[in-house]
Structure formats: C-alpha cells, structure tokens
Amino acid sequence: MPLNKELLDILACPACRGELTLLDGEEGLRCPACAVVYPVRDEIPVMLVEEAVPAEDWERGERTPAKRR
Secondary structure (H helix, E strand, O other), rough: OOOOHHHHHHHHOOOOOOOEEEEEEHOOOEOOOOOOOEEEEEOOOOOOHHHOOHHHHHHHOOOOHHHHO
C-alpha cells in the first residue's frame, strides 16, 4: 500500500523542518538540506533524528543509523 499523499504533504524533516522527498520504492524520505534519509518501515515513516541514515550511506545500501554502528 502506498504512503498516504496527504501525510507526505505535511511531513517535514524533524531536524531542519525542510521538505522531504519520497524515494523510489517508498523505502525512505530524504531531506536534501540535512543529507539524510528517514526510513519507512512497515509503511510508516520513522521520523526520529536518531533513526536517520546519512544519504551517502543509504545510497551504498547501508540502512542502519550512524549512531547505532
């Protein structure tokens, strides 16, 4: 089931309040300003700063937040 369009319209980055971009496959929400991706788990965006994955790591396939490594 795709993420709700209305929900996506109101979500903002919890760190900078910037706009988010839904990634292909709806696996995450990217904040270009912070260069992080907030994962989507079980169709629920995880909008916690401590769960954000650096965009560079995400693109390499690493899906674990930097703080947990």
